[in-house]
Amino acid sequence: MKKRSLIAAAAALAAGPCLAQSSLTLFGVVDAGVSHYRTTSTSYNPLRPAEQRQSQTVLSPSGNASSRLGFRGTEDLGGGLAVGFWLEAPLNNDTGGGIANFGRRSTVSLSGTFGEVRLGRDYTASFWNDAVFDPFIVNGVGTNLIAVVNSNIAASRALATGGLLNGGLSAGTDSYLRTSNAVSYFLPPNLGGFYGQVQYALHENTKVSNLPDSPSTRGRYVGGRMGWTNGPADVALAYGESTLSSTAALGEKIKSMNLGGSYDFGPVKVFGEWSRVRDVRNSATAFPGGSLRLSDRYDGLMAGLNVPLGAGMLRASYARVRFVNGLDLPDGNASVNKLALGYVHNLSKRTALYASVSRIHIANGRNNPTVMGVTPLVLSLPAIFPQPGYATTAGMQPRSALGYDFGLRVSF
Template sequence: MIKLSKSLLPIRVKPDVCCTVATESPFLFQKPWRRPKPLVQYTQPSGFGGWLWKREVMITHRIQSSCLTLEKLAMKKSLIALAAVAASTCAFAQSSVTLFGGADLNVRSVTSGANKFTGMAQDGIYSSRIGVMGTEDLGGGLKAGFHFEGGMNPDVGTSVKFDFQRKSTIGLMGGFGEVRLGRDYTPLFTVAGIADPFGTNGVGSSYNLANVVTVAGPAIPEAGSFATAQTASALPASKVETGTIYADPNAVRANNSLAYYTPSFGGFTVGAMYSFGGENTYTATKAGTMTSVKLAYANGPLTVALANQVTKGGVATTAAADSQKWTTNFLAGSYDLGVAKISAGYKTDKLTFVDDTLKSTILGVAAPMGALTLKASYVWRKGQEKVGNQFALGAVYDLSKRTSVYATYAALNNEEGFGMNVGSALASDFSGLTSKGFEAGIKHSF
């Protein structure tokens, strides 16, 4: 039986005072010969200006009170506040910005003929950089994103002009794939990392043989933007030769590019890019206009990719150069056996201005052993004239997910008519000589 006393005599309290249920006895059940003492409750009905109303409840049997005490009310308000904070956090998470980067330094020794360099170098297995990237969730599965990345020289603590030359793009992504605009890596360049376990960094990279060198004379005027430099050898008088280094300006990245990448369809993806070339506005020609297309398949341990890229070497002052082209085809694949990943690649470069096609073969293997990975590669490149080949061995030990130590050795054999070296510390004209390099360093990223 429950008896209620008069619910009069309101008590005024401060709004921040928490009043809880009070009882004059610590027991709900009294001895039968004693009259039960009342249980005192304070309630705060709405619309009474903050007044608390007192009522006494006589309990003669166990009951489950349905009254919401102020203590429970405070807990409920706290839960509501936490839910509001969580909701605001989810809304904030729709946009994200990430600062990233890393540094790679090593001690490198390169010997090419009678020339030798020993000193500090960088980018043995990783290109030193710093950048910022982010995405915004636009809803409906659509996102916007940006990626700005610049190179740096950690050996002397300076930036490479720090103008985001490594990558500067904005784009949209969703179920349709991704569209990117700006300065970006070409689809062709991404194939190189599949074939070569050393990638594009260090003395062991196949990119040591990427350029075309002629020693027959000066630059060809019709070569346009492909002719990057005149070379003057520092070799003894009997070996002094002059020539020109030719390189595809879009072999790695392309300016003013528009690219589209499809989502994966059963492991198949397609990437396509067009570069509008240089900033030669209102002229008959534009330097370095380019198209690059890649078809790739990745499923489980197997990865295969085929890319085609055509760069026009036109310059504003040479109309004839606009018809000159550098055409590259690159087929690469890798298969992870578990104990080791084997890789291979075949690349052709057709240059209309020297009437030659260069052919490159890349073989590689990488064997993980816990935190240690052993690597080896062989690269062979040949054209109408004999060129060169390179053999490389390397080891990488991961101290953590972001920090590694490494060592690499490579030997590049130049045949007559071709002169390249491992690394970039020495001049490039070493026709017929052997270039050897060793480096050991540390890489850390964040």
């Protein structure tokens, strides 16, 4: 994406000799495409076979890249120090909705030979691998299945434990994709290909001296990422931990670890990712079997590739996420597989046409939803595609899904 620096003549006159030390950049993406989603469900009562299909066709604003508008700037402080800011807002160009917030990113930073310290709302350290090593860069119907499932787990469990965290949802997630109130440190770029970050998001809850569980750490995020890149190779390991509840009886955390990598052979670039997410929670009453602690697990694998074809790019990925219930119930596990294909044709450096299609197969979609009232979210219909949010009809088991996008993307 080419981003053009905007420094007005009036600003030049006002800034005088400081002009060469400062910059302001306006950037963005406008993406519009027609998207279609269809799911097929069957009755899980073998005595009453039935089939139900749900479908929706929409004009979506993010089939190839998320529509956005942003401002960023830097100022050279001298002595190797620089200060920067970044304000980035989502755009709803399908409806013409205006900028409501800078929920995509809102940070100020200080950088130098020591690295960078960044403050504000930003991507979580544990999200990066889900995006960087996805051929579809977590957009459209081809979005990495691991990312879609993780997004639903984070958002739905946050709602189940008392409402939204960290200033509300952004792009369907809560403390998975982004986190508010974050203090982040990034390594400097001159370490022989090694890179990384650590991140801590403040929970900002009030401490009350005579309450045993005070302060609540609900809303806290802790994570880190370490990687190495050299020429065509890139590999990174990340971990993140989000606190949904911190009371002794009802504590709950989502713990995420992933390992991703890519290698560019020239004629083809290959991607891969392994992911494990655990929803660890306590209960005031025992689960079946007498345990007060439950740890559901979501194991994911993804492999993909990008193939340059003249002015275009062919993209493909295959992903699988398997749910393993924390109670070791033989009928409580489930899995979902996703195959995605896409093509992007560049009309210029900033403009492209695109088309994508994906097919999903679900095993054991009912997934024993009565266990402690918790339905494993890997199989809820809103988790199938980034949008829309389908509602599951009572007594029906999701079996398969199909989706496609085709549209136009312009960046500036």
